[in-house]
Amino acid sequence: MARETVSKFVKVRCPKCKNEQVIFGKSSTDVNCLVCGKVLAKPSGGKSSIKVRILEVLE
Numbered sequence: 001m002a003r004e005t006v007s008k009f010v011k012v013r014c015p016k017c018k019n020e021q022v023i024f025g026k027s028s029t030d031v032n033c034l035v036c037g038k039v040l041a042k043p044s045g046g047k048s049s050i051k052v053r054i055l056e057v058l059e
Helices: none
Strands: 011-013 020-024 041-045 047-050 055-057
Touching: 020 041, 020 047
Parallel strands: none
Antiparallel strands: 011 020, 011 055, 041 047
């Protein structure tokens, strides 16, 4: 699993159900997969700690 902090929108893939979704890199709450509910990112003092594979960083 990739553990990276980012400050832009990123496209990630859920390892459980393979759903792809766009999330914000500075979320203030847990970000869950819209399909299965797995936690994709957790807040960590400003930037999110991304817990899943990042497919693309969107500008």
